[in-house]
Amino acid sequence: MSIFEYNGSALIAMVGKNCFAIASDRRLGVQLQTIATDFQRIYKVHDKLFLGLSGLATDAQTLYQRLVFKHKLYQLREERDMKPETFASLVSALLYEKRFGPYFCQPVIAGLGDEDKPFICTMDSIGAKELAKDFVVAGTASESLYGACESMFKPDMESEELFETVSQALLSSVDRDCLSGWGGHVYVVTPTEIRERILKGRMD
Amino acid sequence: MSKAVVDLPPKGGFSFDLCRRNDMLAKKGVNPPSYRKTGTTIVGLTFQDGVILGADTRATEGPIVCDKNCEKIHYMAPNIYCCGAGTGADTEAVTDMVSSQLQLHRYHTGRESRVVTALTLLKRHLFNYQGHVQAALVLGGVDVTGPHLHTIYPHGSTDTLPYATMGSGSLAAMAVFESKFREGLTRDEGIQLVAEAICSGIFNDLGSGSNVDICVITKGHKEYLRNHLLPNPRTYVSEKGYPFPKKTEVLLTKITPLKEKVDIVEAGDAMEE
Numbered sequence: 230m231s232i233f234e235y236n237g238s239a240l241i242a243m244v245g246k247n248c249f250a251i252a253s254d255r256r257l258g259v260q261l262q263t264i265a266t267d268f269q270r271i272y273k274v275h276d277k278l279f280l281g282l283s284g285l286a287t288d289a290q291t292l293y294q295r296l297v298f299k300h301k302l303y304q305l306r307e308e309r310d311m312k313p314e315t316f317a318s319l320v321s322a323l324l325y326e327k328r329f330g331p332y333f334c335q336p337v338i339a340g341l342g343d344e345d346k347p348f349i350c351t352m353d354s355i356g357a358k359e360l361a362k363d364f365v366v367a368g369t370a371s372e373s374l375y376g377a378c379e380s381m382f383k384p385d386m387e388s389e390e391l392f393e394t395v396s397q398a399l400l401s402s403v404d405r406d407c408l409s410g411w412g413g414h415v416y417v418v419t420p421t422e423i424r425e426r427i428l429k430g431r432m433d
Numbered sequence: 434m435s436k437a438v439v440d441l442p443p444k445g446g447f448s449f450d451l452c453r454r455n456d457m458l459a460k461k462g463v464n465p466p467s468y469r470k471t472g473t474t475i476v477g478l479t480f481q482d483g484v485i486l487g488a489d490t491r492a493t494e495g496p497i498v499c500d501k502n503c504e505k506i507h508y509m510a511p512n513i514y515c516c517g518a519g520t521g522a523d524t525e526a527v528t529d530m531v532s533s534q535l536q537l538h539r540y541h542t543g544r545e546s547r548v549v550t551a552l553t554l555l556k557r558h559l560f561n562y563q564g565h566v567q568a569a570l571v572l573g574g575v576d577v578t579g580p581h582l583h584t585i586y587p588h589g590s591t592d593t594l595p596y597a598t599m600g601s602g603s604l605a606a607m608a609v610f611e612s613k614f615r616e617g618l619t620r621d622e623g624i625q626l627v628a629e630a631i632c633s634g635i636f637n638d639l640g641s642g643s644n645v646d647i648c649v650i651t652k653g654h655k656e657y658l659r660n661h662l663l664p665n666p667r668t669y670v671s672e673k674g675y676p677f678p679k680k681t682e683v684l685l686t687k688i689t690p691l692k693e694k695v696d697i698v699e700a701g702d703a704m705e706e
Contacts, residue, residue, distance in 0.1 A: 330452030357521030429682040
């Protein structure tokens with residue numbers, strides 16, 4: 230059994246027209262037993278930057294705490310929020326520091342950069358960045374997610390259509406994975422607002 | 434005496450604090466995840482005016498392609514580029530680190546970087562970690578002493594060659610080079626040969642795929658041809674897309690409007706004396 234299959238997770242981030250969506254499932258399990266059905270995997274770093282952490286839940290929480298600490302210090306020193314590209318480099322450096330004894334997490338970073346241009350990025354557990362222009366996926370359901378996103382994605386979708394696409398891709402993929410599911414949590418972020426929605430999915 | 438763990442600021446380099454926990458998990462049968470590898474075909478050749486580097490663009494995570502268009506030709510200096518194969522995080526980190534060291538060295542000496550400098554910095558780092566930093570590199574550039582092409586293996590050994598290939602597709606690419614390479618190629622012939630070698634890797638090796646990236650370095654000039662060839666376009670793209678007539682069921686919606694940042698007007702009235 231792989232360490233990633235201990236807790237189970239599914240994460241997607243997708244780029245639309247001047248907006249992005251980041252979505253996760255809500256299950257927290259210990260191998261085959263479900264412990265919680267409202268587990269939060271996506272964290273807001275600042276108004277225009279979201280971080281999703283898949284993999285081992287304890288490492289995800291520790292990594293999130295360390296990153297928030299570093300970001301708060303950055304805000305105090307620079308008197309502004311961190312750009313998504315900079316944050317991605319920070320996460321990558323933090324993960325590579327532990328190259329020979331890594332955190333068992335795969336982060337997904339999504340944000341609006343300069344001139345509100347959407348930015349998404351994922352990494353493996355030792356910090357190898359993958360900057361995609363369309364979508365990124367992570368978690369135990371990643372193989373199904375790759376397939377679903379590859380076929381459902383269209384470039385330049387508006388926020389409502391983007392929400393539909395991300396939700397459908399997420400729900401259909403987690404239905405084929407025992408370790409993730411129990412609903413979905415989707416954030417759609419445009420330059421003017423953040424829409425957080427909780428999806429109804431199969432509870433099995 | 435109790436062991437006081439002082440929280441020192443990290444001095445840089447690797448940190449091994451989670452190793453014990455990870456070993457304990459491995460003994461309990463929980464295996465570590467597979468890292469993102471760049472299966473890869475990377476090549477380099479020297480031609481009459483300089484060097485040409487080439488690479489494919491597929492990054493894999495186990496058997497799955499996680500990035501169809503990644504960049505494997507890394508910038509080291511304005512006149513030196515490096516292709517990387519092996520574990521993605523290792524090639525990116527090691528090339529970034531040596532690139533920064535070369536920049537500092539340039540500031541210190543006031544001269545253009547030499548390819549052998551980059552070579553020595555890379556091989557010392559890789560040998561230091563005894564092959565655990567899995568980066569196999571093809572380093573090429575043109576400096577005051579002329580054009581140079583080197584290969585660097587994960588354990589720290591290096592070769593200096595007129596043409597070189599690395600990665601899982603290296604045999605396929607080397608077959609093309611061995612039959613068609615000759616001294617004194619022109620720029621176009623060189624690009625054509627490199628593209629052919631990379632294509633041979635893309636089509637015959639399962640770890641390499643997608644597009645061909647090429648970088649041509651000559652004295653005082655470099656040309657990075659990103660996606661020079663795209664021999665693998667998507668074969669079938671649905672025109673209509675996927676309309677979802679039945680909307681996703683939503684249990685709860687929360688809308689947070691983002692605050693408009695107030696613009697501070699700089700030009701105010703001058704203070705009265």
